[in-house]
Amino acid sequence: MALNINNINKSFEGLQALNDITFSVREGELFGLIGPDGSGKTTLFRVITTLLLPDRGEVNLFGLDVLKNYKKVRQLVGYMAGRFSLYHDLTVEENLKFYATVFGTTVEENYDLIKDVYCQIEPFKTRKAGKLSGGMKQKLALSCALIHKPRLLVLDEPTTGVDAVSRKEFWDMLKRLQKKGITILVSTPYMDEASLCDRVGLIQKGNLLSVNKPENIIAEYQRELLSVSSDNLYKLVNDLRNDEDTHSAFLFGHSVHLTRKDRQASAKQVIKYLKDKGHERIYVKVIKPEIEDCFMDLMHEEDEI
Amino acid sequence: MKRFWGFVLKEFLHIFRDPRTMLILFGMPIVQILLFGYVITNEIKDIKIAILDQSKDPVTIELTNKIISSGFFILDRNIKNINEVEDVFKEGNVRQVIIFESGFGRKLKREGTANIQLIADASDANTANLVVHYTMAIINDFVREQNKLTGSPIQFIPEVRMLYNNELKGVYMFIPGIMAMILILVSAMMTSISIVREKELGTMETLLVSPLRPTQIILGKVTPYVALSFINAVTIIVMGNLVFGMPVQGSIILLLAESILYILLGLSLGILISTITKSQQNAMFISLFTLMIPTILLSGFIFPIENMPKILQWLSFFIPPRWFISIIKNIMLKGTGLMYVWKETLILIVMTSIFFGLSIRKFKIRLE
Amino acid sequence: MNEQKETIITVKNLVKKFGNFKANDNLSFEVFKGEIFGFLGANGAGKTTAIKILCGLWAPTSGEINVAGFDIYTQTEQVKKNIGYMSQKFSLYEDITVFENIRLFGGIYGLSRREIAQRATDLMRRLDLEHSRDKLISSLPLGWRQKLAFSVAILHKPKLVFLDEPTGGVDPVTRRKFWDQIYEAADRGITVFVTTHYMDEAEYCDRVSIMVDGRIADLDTPSALKGKYRVKNMNEVFLKIARIKPDEYNKLEPIYKVRKFK
Numbered sequence A: 001m002a003l004n005i006n007n008i009n010k011s012f013e014g015l016q017a018l019n020d021i022t023f024s025v026r027e028g029e030l031f032g033l034i035g036p037d038g039s040g041k042t043t044l045f046r047v048i049t050t051l052l053l054p055d056r057g058e059v060n061l062f063g064l065d066v067l068k069n070y071k072k073v074r075q076l077v078g079y080m081a082g083r084f085s086l087y088h089d090l091t092v093e094e095n096l097k098f099y100a101t102v103f104g105t106t107v108e109e110n111y112d113l114i115k116d117v118y119c120q121i122e123p124f125k126t127r128k129a130g131k132l133s134g135g136m137k138q139k140l141a142l143s144c145a146l147i148h149k150p151r152l153l154v155l156d157e158p159t160t161g162v163d164a165v166s167r168k169e170f171w172d173m174l175k176r177l178q179k180k181g182i183t184i185l186v187s188t189p190y191m192d193e194a195s196l197c198d199r200v201g202l203i204q205k206g207n208l209l210s211v212n213k214p215e216n217i218i219a220e221y222q223r224e225l226l227s228v229s230s231d232n233l234y235k236l237v238n239d240l241r242n243d244e245d246t247h248s249a250f251l252f253g254h255s256v257h258l259t260r261k262d263r264q265a266s267a268k269q270v271i272k273y274l275k276d277k278g279h280e281r282i283y284v285k286v287i288k289p290e291i292e293d294c295f296m297d298l299m300h301e302e303d304e305i
Numbered sequence B: 001m002k003r004f005w006g007f008v009l010k011e012f013l014h015i016f017r018d019p020r021t022m023l024i025l026f027g028m029p030i031v032q033i034l035l036f037g038y039v040i041t042n043e044i045k046d047i048k049i050a051i052l053d054q055s056k057d058p059v060t061i062e063l064t065n066k067i068i069s070s071g072f073f074i075l076d077r078n079i080k081n082i083n084e085v086e087d088v089f090k091e092g093n094v095r096q097v098i099i100f101e102s103g104f105g106r107k108l109k110r111e112g113t114a115n116i117q118l119i120a121d122a123s124d125a126n127t128a129n130l131v132v133h134y135t136m137a138i139i140n141d142f143v144r145e146q147n148k149l150t151g152s153p154i155q156f157i158p159e160v161r162m163l164y165n166n167e168l169k170g171v172y173m174f175i176p177g178i179m180a181m182i183l184i185l186v187s188a189m190m191t192s193i194s195i196v197r198e199k200e201l202g203t204m205e206t207l208l209v210s211p212l213r214p215t216q217i218i219l220g221k222v223t224p225y226v227a228l229s230f231i232n233a234v235t236i237i238v239m240g241n242l243v244f245g246m247p248v249q250g251s252i253i254l255l256l257a258e259s260i261l262y263i264l265l266g267l268s269l270g271i272l273i274s275t276i277t278k279s280q281q282n283a284m285f286i287s288l289f290t291l292m293i294p295t296i297l298l299s300g301f302i303f304p305i306e307n308m309p310k311i312l313q314w315l316s317f318f319i320p321p322r323w324f325i326s327i328i329k330n331i332m333l334k335g336t337g338l339m340y341v342w343k344e345t346l347i348l349i350v351m352t353s354i355f356f357g358l359s360i361r362k363f364k365i366r367l368e
Numbered sequence C: 001m002n003e004q005k006e007t008i009i010t011v012k013n014l015v016k017k018f019g020n021f022k023a024n025d026n027l028s029f030e031v032f033k034g035e036i037f038g039f040l041g042a043n044g045a046g047k048t049t050a051i052k053i054l055c056g057l058w059a060p061t062s063g064e065i066n067v068a069g070f071d072i073y074t075q076t077e078q079v080k081k082n083i084g085y086m087s088q089k090f091s092l093y094e095d096i097t098v099f100e101n102i103r104l105f106g107g108i109y110g111l112s113r114r115e116i117a118q119r120a121t122d123l124m125r126r127l128d129l130e131h132s133r134d135k136l137i138s139s140l141p142l143g144w145r146q147k148l149a150f151s152v153a154i155l156h157k158p159k160l161v162f163l164d165e166p167t168g169g170v171d172p173v174t175r176r177k178f179w180d181q182i183y184e185a186a187d188r189g190i191t192v193f194v195t196t197h198y199m200d201e202a203e204y205c206d207r208v209s210i211m212v213d214g215r216i217a218d219l220d221t222p223s224a225l226k227g228k229y230r231v232k233n234m235n236e237v238f239l240k241i242a243r244i245k246p247d248e249y250n251k252l253e254p255i256y257k258v259r260k261f262k
Helices: A041-048 A071-074 A092-102 A110-117 A132-144 A164-179 A191-196 A214-219 A231-241 A266-275 A291-298 B002-017 B018-038 B059-068 B084-091 B104-111 B125-150 B172-200 B203-209 B214-244 B252-276 B279-297 B310-316 B320-334 B338-362 C047-054 C076-079 C098-108 C114-126 C140-151 C172-187 C222-230 C233-245 C246-249
Strands: A005-012 A015-025 A030-034 A056-061 A075-080 A152-155 A181-190 A199-204 A207-212 A225-229 A246-252 A253-261 A283-287 B047-053 B073-078 B096-100 B115-123 B155-163 C009-016 C021-032 C036-041 C062-067 C081-088 C160-165 C191-195 C207-212 C215-220
Touching: A005 A041, A005 A283, A005 C009, A015 A041, A015 A199, A015 A207, A015 B096, A015 B172, A015 C098, A030 A041, A030 A164, A030 A191, A030 C036, A041 A056, A041 A181, A071 A075, A071 B018, A071 B203, A071 B310, A075 A132, A092 A132, A092 C233, A110 A132, A110 A164, A132 A152, A164 A181, A164 A191, A181 B338, A191 A291, A199 A214, A199 A291, A199 B084, A207 A214, A225 A266, A231 A246, A231 A253, A231 C172, A246 A291, A246 B059, A246 C172, A253 C076, A266 A283, A291 B104, B002 B018, B002 B320, B002 C222, B018 B172, B018 B214, B047 B059, B047 B084, B047 B125, B059 B073, B059 B096, B059 B104, B059 B125, B073 C222, B084 B096, B084 B115, B096 C114, B096 C172, B104 B115, B115 B125, B155 C215, B172 B203, B172 B320, B214 B338, B252 B279, B252 B320, B252 B338, B279 B310, B279 B320, B320 B338, B338 C036, B338 C098, C021 C047, C021 C215, C036 C047, C047 C160, C076 C081, C081 C140, C098 C114, C098 C140, C114 C140, C140 C160, C140 C172, C172 C191, C207 C222, C207 C233, C215 C233, C222 C233
Parallel strands: A030 A181, A030 A199, A075 A152, A152 A181, B047 B073, B047 B096, B115 B155, C036 C191, C036 C207, C081 C160, C160 C191
Antiparallel strands: A005 A015, A005 A056, A199 A207, A225 A253, A225 A283, A246 A253, B096 B115, C009 C021, C009 C062, C207 C215
């Protein structure tokens, strides 16, 4: 095991940020922690990287207790904080050199490891980091986190606010790093990135909803899921919500994902109901859920106020 | 060690890349000195005076004419009685009263000596001092002329009284004061801002996760500012000397050593401030309110400590610049050695160690 | 249905230069009244620049722009009065209460005291926030804050509302509830101009434009775009378009084509 997390609890001013979190990451694995803003991803990562002390619980990293051996742990971890911690007034090259010296190494020594990532921004190495685009900042921050050849790479929302193209490139890079034997723990608010991980943990409001392979999470989905479309999407979702047999109805792209209270989906009933409501070009089919469906099913209803 | 120097190099890059930092570091000391210097040592002109001539003989009349025709003074009124002096000052226009004793000319002829009393309103210490010096210069000039004429040496004994502020302070006060203010501002404010900036940017997270030790981070942050503040100290001393003739009577080595001690004190304060603030703005406000304003108000820089209410005098014991100003004034003006300033030095050393100890203890190895 | 749709935004040859860099390179498009218009593009493609120009915050270098019936150069104040704006970063003041926020923004847009009181009651009833009238914004869950922020952005009943990445980092349920609101607003006749990084949200729009390197690379209904690039979803459309090098534009079909929609 590369990382063992046991019963981690952490609260801030009475607010439970992490509630009994337990999971482990295997050596060489690409593990994704998936959840929206404020779900506790960053807090958990800060506990793992020794930046925060948990109220309760243990974290074990490559056999080292993170709480006691924080100095040793810091050598083993490459941490890329959210908001890409870069010095905006330093150039690309200066940022990289700085992080290399801080970790007691040189750019040349570990160039092999970062080459794949760094070569894409190397043409801009004399540009100030503050003047880079989001995707380029992300690549520079990753190069900086990799420069000391860490065994575990902890990436806090590396793809947030980055466009779809850069996001895809970034995941390709992570896959290649994984092949070089680096264990990777990455967090993201984008549900569709789950399928790119070996295993994922779904987190919501400090609670771990599920930890599993993406395909297993989907396999564990209990309800039958219908994809429904018609000529008027907005009326469709409203009508479906008003149907008393409906358990949930959510917009999903150009269709509505529908689950019914009796768990047994009956396409015929749905079509009849919608026809009565005056919909045309009704199209209903049973589909395999996506991670996002699973997440919505697992997550607790939003607090009432 | 390589890590450490890498860190220091990065800090220097931050400083040299930011025009605002450069301006505060090197522009501010020069501008402040020139500003304060010229405001305070401005030439006097048309100062209103009153004269109490109890003798009214040719000598006093000639001297009075000489004083008034000098261009520096305007005769506001002649007064008749010593009791009026207080009232004249209270009205507020008159800055100096000149009193000739009765039988001035006669006494001068007979005994070769006579008394003039100069009373100045020293609530504005600098002006009072200048007024008296100018008057004395005129009187001395008159004495020399008289000596040439008569051949027999005569002498006036001017008796100077500073009302409202007996022991005049303020002449060379401003250079030590500015030095105390600038050094503490540069060292404390700049370090606290530069540390807090890393918190804001999120880079502090990465630094904490790195193998750098907290002491290395602190020292790395502080080292460039020690160097720059030192350059500032030297600039101020040199400018004070060249532009305003501020002497350095005592040992220059001792002066620089004391400056370094004081700079370290400022840096330790800066680190302490950075540990309790989260934003650059906050760090700046705290620096200004807890450092700059007390330095101006309570250190004796502008308002003499002796004239403060007891409670403020007592408070000023805790203001580091008070001790630093006292030290450098002693060294620069009186030329005293460590023997005479060891007490103040010891106080600064104790303060520095307390602040450093506190800030290293408070500087967290974690985020919370 | 009438072919001649009423337009609410007309942009002709919009150019915005920063030095030698063209952030917006000759944009031309129209937004129709009542539609949900998705404005997509990679980071740095020039989306933010274009939105700032349309909201009257920045002056363009050249081009003709008409928003909500007003000229962007000469009638900036009228433009601002007739649009609403909401971004992910700033929406409401957290340290004041729900009602105080409504009153503040109502006041900013020049509503009378009576109008504010009436619309506030109305709004709080619709959002089920009546019991939270005097609660601080910071005490509300994120989802509620967002709903409220959107309602406040359209409190002055603008013809057009700009939403700049309104759903970034929000959980999937809240994100969908937010889109319900967008639909509701569109249903009431408010035109919605929205940017997002979630490609599934692009499917909810009536039409989307995709910007690449300062130009509009394509603009059409989601289904037409998917058909044109022969892919299943908007994410793949985006990946295909955003990867095309600028000089390959011309080899594609005409970029801008008004189509019948809905």
